[in-house]
Amino acid sequence: MENTVDNVKSQMRKGVLEYCILSILNKKDAYASSIIDELKGANMIVVEGTLYPLLIRQKNQGLLTYRWEESPQGPPRKYYAITEKGKSQLAEMDAAWKEIVDTIEFIKK
Amino acid sequence: MENTVDNVKSQMRKGVLEYCILSILNKKDAYASSIIDELKGANMIVVEGTLYPLLIRQKNQGLLTYRWEESPQGPPRKYYAITEKGKSQLAEMDAAWKEIVDTIEFIKK
DNA sequence: TTTACTACTTTGCTATACAATGTATTAAAA
DNA sequence: TTTTAATACATTGTATAGCAAAGTAGTAAA
Numbered sequence: 001m002e003n004t005v006d007n008v009k010s011q012m013r014k015g016v017l018e019y020c021i022l023s024i025l026n027k028k029d030a031y032a033s034s035i036i037d038e039l040k041g042a043n044m045i046v047v048e049g050t051l052y053p054l055l056i057r058q059k060n061q062g063l064l065t066y067r068w069e070e071s072p073q074g075p076p077r078k079y080y081a082i083t084e085k086g087k088s089q090l091a092e093m094d095a096a097w098k099e100i101v102d103t104i105e106f107i108k109k
Numbered sequence: 110m111e112n113t114v115d116n117v118k119s120q121m122r123k124g125v126l127e128y129c130i131l132s133i134l135n136k137k138d139a140y141a142s143s144i145i146d147e148l149k150g151a152n153m154i155v156v157e158g159t160l161y162p163l164l165i166r167q168k169n170q171g172l173l174t175y176r177w178e179e180s181p182q183g184p185p186r187k188y189y190a191i192t193e194k195g196k197s198q199l200a201e202m203d204a205a206w207k208e209i210v211d212t213i214e215f216i217k218k
Numbered sequence: 219t220t221t222a223c224t225a226c227t228t229t230g231c232t233a234t235a236c237a238a239t240g241t242a243t244t245a246a247a248a
Numbered sequence: 249t250t251t252t253a254a255t256a257c258a259t260t261g262t263a264t265a266g267c268a269a270a271g272t273a274g275t276a277a278a
Contacts, residue, residue, distance in 0.1 A: 008198070009205045011127065011233085014266070015120030016209060023216050033225060042215045043208060050266050052227060057265090074224035075274035089117070096118045099152060100125060101210065106151045107132050123235065123265085142256060159235050161258060166234090183255035184243035220278085227272075233265090240259075248251070 017046065019097060021054060022082060022090040025064065031077040055080055063089050122153065128206060129153065130163060131191060131199040134173065140186040164189055172198055 024030060024038055032051055039046050058064045063086035068076045082090070133139060133147055141160055148155050167173045172195035177185050191199070 008127075008202055009208070010266070011124030012202075012205055012209055014123040014234090014264095016124075016213070017266080018120065020213070020216055023213070031225080038216070042212045044212045047267060048226080049228085049268065053265080056227090071224075071275085073275070075226075077224090078226070093117055093121075096121055097213065099118070100121050103151045103153045104125070104129070104132070104206065107129055107147070119235070120265090126235080140256080156236060157257080158237065158239095158259085162234080165258090180244085180255075182244070184257075186255090187257070222277080223275085225272100225274085227270105229268105229270080231267085231269105235264085236262090238260085238262105240257105242255100242257080244253100244255080246251100246253080248249100 013044065013046075016097075017050070017054060018058065019090075019093045020044065021051075021058065022063065022086055022093065025080055025082040026087065026090055029079045029081045031069075031079050033077075035080075058086070062086075122155075125206075126155065126159070126163060127167065128199075128202045130160075130167065131172065131195055131202065134189055134191040135196065135199055138188045138190045140178075140188050142186075144189075167195070171195075 020039060020042075021035065024035055030038070032048070032055060035055075036046055036048070036051060055064065055066075059066060059080070063083060064080045065083055066078050066080045069079050071077050129148060129151075130144065133144055139147070141157070141164060144164075145155055145157070145160060164173065164175075168175060168189070172192060173189045174192055175187050175189045178188050180186050
């Protein structure tokens with residue numbers, strides 16, 4: 001295992017990614033490439049091989065649905081939308097995230 | 110995969126754990142059971158099967174050292190201490206953590 | 219009809235959290 | 249003196265998930 005900054009970040013991303021996806025889709029429907037762009041804009045690099053399986057997992061869990069939509073240029077896009085179940089899961093994640101942030105703060109003291 | 114609150118938390122813990130351990134040992138030397146207690150006190154449940162391999166990993170990476178110390182009751186304890194390399198890694202993790210917290214905030218807006 | 223671009227998908231690898239189980243030391247109880 | 253309880257360190261096997269790399273396919277411009 002390497003020991004770079006990227007590695008540290010990559011490790012920390014684990015588990016938080018699912019939370020990010022649901023949060024993004026809670027604002028508005030989106031397709032994979034646009035989600036990657038949004039994450040990139042938020043300083044979090046995610047690759048396709050990570051995102052696609054994650055979206056499929058969340059869809060299979062009933063947290064998301066999707067629909068096909070024509071693209072103005074290129075192949076059709078798979079737009080994902082958050083479900084009620086997804087929103088409820090997101091609420092749990094909000095709480096879990098707050099708890100972890102608090103935990104880190106507590107430990108740092 | 111189940112879908113409980115605990116599961117969500119468990120996912121989020123991934124990658125943050127290493128950061129917690131270094132942060133705790135940056136305050137003072139400690140042995141495994143005391144680290145588990147401190148994490149429990151900070152609302153983060155960790156089991157032995159998780160912590161021991163992690164400590165060994167970090168030791169092998171040169172982030173930690175250890176020494177044996179007699180216990181007032183029971184078998185001797187393996188006290189871990191953070192190294193200079195560990196402190197430098199911790200500084201990187203501080204930055205990575207801040208970045209992730211910022212990312213979540215940004216996405217939530 | 220070939221090239222470029224966009225978009226979705228899959229495969230193989232590796233790392234790691236965790237449950238479960240095992241080993242060992244110490245001291246008190248029987 | 250043997251057994252039991254408590255403490256502490258360690259390992260094994262399993263499942264999950266991020267990622268690199270390679271693959272498939274639709275659309276439109278050259």
